[in-house]
Amino acid sequence: MTFQELKPKVTEITTNNTQSRDEKLLSICQLLNANIEYYNWVGFYFANHEAKTLHLGPYVGAETDHTVIPFGKGICGQVAESNANFVVPDVATQDNYIACSFTVKSEIVVPLFVDGKNIGQIDIDSHVIDPFTEEDERFLEFVNQEIAKLY
Known part of the structure; x- marks a missing residue:
């Protein structure tokens, strides 16, 4: 399924009034994981700005021990500080x-x-190795814009 075909499905999930926010996030993870061949682990981390940590939210893929990540540590921790997309080929x-x-x-x-x-x-x-393009970035920015409407 193309990103253009996935966009209305993402919006459909975020506007579904029968699911909780976490259920919607999990549904988005499942949608992306099932329809984009090279998305092998899809998840969300949420910031605790007071503690300067990220906390694992809904995800699909292999279990991870990384449920709390300090700001600055790893790719996710760096994004928490930079506020910018980070693609690691x-x-x-x-x-x-x-x-x-x-x-x-x-x-x-x-x-x-x-x-x-x-x-x-x-x-x-x-x-x-190196599957992500600028198209992935724009699509994931769209996904996050739709998710932001839930807050």
Whole structure:
């Protein structure tokens, strides 16, 4: 399924009045994981700005021990500080990478803004080296804009 075909499905999920916010987030993870071949782990982390930590939210994929990540640590922690998308074509080249699994080869993290504040992020791992394009970034920005309406 193309990103253009997925966009209305994302909106359908976020506007569904029968699901809780976490159920909607999980449904989005499931949608992306099932329809984009190289999205092998899809999840959300949410910021606790007082503690300067990220906390794992709904996700689909292999279990992770990384349920709390300090700001600045790993790709997700760096995005919490930079407020910018971070695409890692090959995780083996990153010094500040938190290894989740030896099967992960690349990662993309896109911050989630609500009223201009970075409240979290969508994090996607792939078992393929360098699959993410600018089209992935624009699509995930769209996903996060739709999710921001839930807050």
